[in-house]
Amino acid sequence: MSVASHLGIAIDEYDSRIRTFIPRYEDMLDAAAAAVDRRVRRIVDLGTGSGALAARCLARIPAARVVGLDMDPAMLALAARRLPARTALVRGNFLRTELPRADAAIAAFALHHVRTRTAKGRFYSRLRGALAPHGQFVTADCHPDTDRAAAAEQRRAWLAHLERAYSPREAAALLDSWGDEDVYQPLDVELGLLVRAGFTAEVVWRWEGFAVINATVDRQPQRPRRSRRQRSKK
Numbered sequence: 544m545s546v547a548s549h550l551g552i553a554i555d556e557y558d559s560r561i562r563t564f565i566p567r568y569e570d571m572l573d574a575a576a577a578a579v580d581r582r583v584r585r586i587v588d589l590g591t592g593s594g595a596l597a598a599r600c601l602a603r604i605p606a607a608r609v610v611g612l613d614m615d616p617a618m619l620a621l622a623a624r625r626l627p628a629r630t631a632l633v634r635g636n637f638l639r640t641e642l643p644r645a646d647a648a649i650a651a652f653a654l655h656h657v658r659t660r661t662a663k664g665r666f667y668s669r670l671r672g673a674l675a676p677h678g679q680f681v682t683a684d685c686h687p688d689t690d691r692a693a694a695a696e697q698r699r700a701w702l703a704h705l706e707r708a709y710s711p712r713e714a715a716a717l718l719d720s721w722g723d724e725d726v727y728q729p730l731d732v733e734l735g736l737l738v739r740a741g742f743t744a745e746v747v748w749r750w751e752g753f754a755v756i757n758a759t760v761d762r763q764p765q766r767p768r769r770s771r772r773q774r775s776k777k
Contacts, residue, residue, distance in 0.1 A: 557593055557621060564717070565652070566704035567750050572651060574748035575683040576600045578757040583607055583646035583679065589637045590653025594622030594630075596683070600649060601627065610645070612637045638666055642673035650682040655725045660736060663728070667740035671760055680742065680758045686730035687752040694729070697752030730754055 562568045576599035579586070584607055588597045591611030601607060610631045613619050619632050626632075633640070638657065642648075648670055657663040670680060685701075687694040698718070705714035728736070730746065733756065737744040742758035749755075 563708035
């Protein structure tokens with residue numbers, strides 16, 4: 544399914560509509576880009592979409608080069624408009640396409656398309672193998688709390704954001720429709736999958752059910768840890 548079909552929008556609306564869908568979208572991408580080490584020179588963008596996160600990374604690290612992977616040709620066309628010509632855009636599913644060697648990998652709202660924990664764990668192991676020693680992976684996505692009551696409150700916060708642009712009925716329908724394809728692993732589960740794949744993992748930004756995770760390749764994997772910066776002010 545294309546991104547436009549999944550979200551129920553025209554592809555040219557993506558950049559404006561995504562902000563009505565995702566709360567704190569700009570803050571989240573800014574935090575993800577800020578987490579990328581300025582010393583990296585080759586970045587692979589998993590599910591690059593419109594290139595919004597890659598563009599932020601390149602603005603901070605002009606010497607870097609990005610390889611963007613996405614299976615949706617319409618999204619790759621959007622990314623091509625935004626990103627410099629030196630960016631390599633590759634059509635392919637990152638779960639099956641050979642991952643290029645890189646110093647860092649980034650992803651924004653891409654990994655929730657991996658349906659099972661087993662598949663995600665396998666992918667993280669493969670990603671670790673594609674990264675340079677002490678390489679880095681930064682991901683921004685929805686990761687609700689394990690506690691059901693807390694997760695329910697986080698969902699209500701997401702609905703409240705949607706209701707700024709849509710009716711309550713439309714907002715609920717949007718979340719339900721995305722749930723047919725998207726799988727939001729609880730934050731502790733996501734951190735555990737990364738650790739078991741050989742990363743150390745730290746939450747560097749958190750708002751309600753959304754998080755930015757910075758994971759680094761480590762020869763001596765540690766338990767997942769949460770930084771003091773994990774909670775943003777509401």
